[in-house]
Amino acid sequence: MAQTVAQPTATTPVVPAKLPLKAIAPWAVFFGILMLVLLYFVGAEQGATSVFNGTDVHEWVHDARHLLGFPCH
């Protein structure tokens, strides 16, 4: 909180201020995992492994899986 935001002056700052790792870490952990779960459902669910039974997820994203480069079937 004590840190002040770098004020943009007439000459643009050469190197942008670093964001502290402590501020990034919680977001990276929670959202990183959430995003990876999303990617799993687009890319691999009901292909090599299944969380849900059936083939609905696989069939629904079938074309996207092929065109995004994931092994489909």
Place this chain on the structure above:
Amino acid sequence: MNSATVRNLLVRGMLAGLAAGVLALVVAYFLGEPAVDKAIGFEEAHSHEHEMEVVSRSLQSTAGLATGVLVYGVAFGGIAALAFCFALGRVGRFSPRATALLLSGCALVAVYVVPFLKYPANPPSVGSPDTIGKRTTLYFLMMLLSVLLAVAATLLGKRLAPRLGTWWATVGAVAAFVVVVALAYRFLPVVNEVPKDFPATLLWRFRLSALAVQSVLWGGFGLVFGELAERLLNPKPAEAASGRAVPAAH
């Protein structure tokens, strides 16, 4: 303040990913779908068993395709925004906008192009269902390896920079990345399950369109997210721009 900045960047990354996903969807629909349809035509002409259709082709090629591509865009947009938070001010003297575009370029190579060159995208009817487990494992392994190697190469470049200078440090880090990737290509198992009489031109067209989808996705993401990040981190771009707009008279 800093945690709020990370949150704002994350939200912007996911929105930029969504926008890039829309662009990629256009490419996937107009370039990719014709090839997918032809490949399915080939599959039906060569197989005797008729599978029951769970989701109709018209839904798969529109709403289904859109779901997959947009979720992919949002998810990678979020991940890329988090990577951007780490990279900003740490990789070199780059503005937020330049950092974003550089990061997207590296992500395209590390997340897609490097795995693609070893295990390229396949249209329907290429690939035996019996080996899906092995192929999925190898693909994700290659992707993970490539991303980790790209991160390692970046750290290596940072290490070498004080001794070799930025230029040669970058050349050295990229060369090290290429050598290790080449070794991985050499020692990971080969997958070739293209049916004997599958049209070569169709395979080529499908793979090119898959590459185009990813190039547009990451290129679009870099430009959109870069702009959003620049505006968030360096406000008042109008003043700065007018201050530098002198050579426009030429």
